[in-house]
Amino acid sequence: MRKLLAAALSVAMGMSLAACGGGSSKPAEETTKSAESGADKAESGDTKLNADIEYWSSWSETEAQADALREAADEFMKANPGVKINFTFNGRDNRNLVGSAVSAGTKVTMMDANADNIKSMWSEMTMDLTPYFEESYESTGGEKYVDRIMPSMSGLSAKLFDGKYSYFPYAPQAFMIFCNKNIFDDCGITKYPETWTEFMDACEKIKAKGYTPVTTDSNYATSWVGYYMSRLMGNDEVTKLSNDPSAWSNPKVLEAAKAIEDMAKKGYFDPVIETNTYPNAQQSMVINEKIAMYINGTWLPNEVKESTPDDFKWGSFAFPTVEGGVDDQTSGCYSSYGIAINKDATEEEAKAAAAFGVYVTTAFDQKFSDMANAIPVSVDGVWPDSLKDAQQVMSKYTNRYPSQTALILNSNSKQIIADACLKLMGGSITAEEFVEMASKF
Structure with missing residues (x-):
């Protein structure tokens, strides 16, 4: 089930980003007590909550995320007997089903989806949650809710909606370079590369030891080229490349292509990279333990968990x-799932729904993460061991790229560009030929 979930989620991100992670080191008994205590304090002030809530979710009925939401609701309703929460688990098609259901007069009080889907599909029907973000709750230790969740995640909730918080973020995730740390250790690489020169030095050390420095596959083909271009030119200029063939005449494009061509000439890419279909690259990385690096999302360790050796x-x-370049390592792709509230909800429904949204993402956050192998959104959440380094990367992201960078934003050019990227990395074409091929749309 984890593999099916992760595969769907990797497509959903923008495709669209979705759930991710691994287990938590926090004892289950401690987590349970914390969550139950939070449920007892879920009310805002002394106001009693009374409402029937219809929650439509993008998780499927049998997924761990659905189990976690049901358990959160059970504890919340036990502490707030005036609230009844009913779930409809629609799976990934929820983003399409909610709008038509609301238009047909079906009651939908609150709903969840990937943040970008909330923006693109539900922006006209979501409630401004800013007052709830600025409010303090007993389940937040008396602090404002906005101060208890990751700044990058709360910031995205507001940024997508012109400064108004429009969903409660949960299950964060991000793109970055994932690596086999055992290979880095064996090659004497004690510090992660921060510059391209340091990165190329690391690739040379890895190759010299008999390992393959870099892999990718058909699903993530644009990542290496796209990230180099984004660092060099900035997101706006890369966006032009996905939409305007004439933009490829920018000399910076050829400069970026030559850097990737140089990697191919030096043998830093997986020899089968041109024909690698998803999920071959990530499975090879953990099964063979000969591949050092792969750009992917924070769901990766969980996605290949069943194939990963215990000592990996x-x-x-x-x-x-x-x-x-114009961008540094504070720029990257990050997002989360989000819980939104229908703007047509009554005042009582909105208060109860918001209190539940706060509860899920604060008091129940660690337990949700433990149950669903997700990343916690609260500022003091305990991350899985497999994502400890990712936590440091994600905490520094402030400038947001689209999933796999802006090279994939146009469906009419995406596949053409992706095919050219694979050929460039595989060494079949030169940098000049890459520019010509990628711009033919």
Whole structure:
């Protein structure tokens, strides 16, 4: 089930980003007590909550995330007997079903989806939650809710909606370079590369030891090229490349392509990279333990968990800066799932729904993460061991790229560009030929 979930989620991100992670080191008994205590304090002030809530979710009935939401609701309702929460688990098609259901007069009080889908599909029907973000709750230790969740996640909730918080973020995730830390250790690489020069030095050490420095596959084909271009030119200029063939005449494009061509000439890419279909690259990385690096999302360790040896050590770091570039390692792709409230909800329904949203993402946050193998959204959440390095990367992200960078934003050019990227990394075409091929849309 984890594999099916992770595969769907990797497509959902923008495709669209979705759930991720691994287990937590926090004892289950401690987590349970914390969650139950939080449920007892879920009310805002002394106001009693009374409402029937219809929650439509993007998780499927049998997924761990659905189990976690049901358990959170049971504890919340026990502490708030005036509230009844009914779930409809629609799976990934929820983003399409909610709008038509509301239009048909079906009651939907609150709903969840990936943050970008909330923006693109539900922006006209979501309630401004800013007052609830600024409010303090007993389940937040008396602090404002906004101060108890990751700043990058709360910031995205507001940024997507012109400064108004429009969903409660949970199950965060991000793109970055994941690595086999055992290989780095064996090659004497004690510090993650921060610049392109350091990265190339690391690749040379890895190759010299008989390992393959870098892999990717058909699903993530644009990542290495796209991240280099984004670092060099910035997101806006890369966006132009996905929409305007003439934009490929920018000399910076050829400069980026030559850097990737140089990697191919030096043998830093997986020899089968041109024909690698998803999920071959990630499975090879953990099964063979000969591949050092792969750009993917924070769901990766969980996605390949069943195939990963017990002694495999995950590492991760942000894509390095490049010479003459405009972006640094604070730029990257990050997002989360979000819980939104229908703007047509009554005042009583909105208060109860918001209190539940706060509860799920604070008092129940660690337990949700433990049950669903997700990343906690609260500022003091305990991350899985496999994502400890990713936590440091994600905490520094402030400038947001689209999933796999802006090279994939246009469905009319996406596959053409992706095919050209694979050929460039595979060494079948030169940098000049890459520019010509990628711009033919």
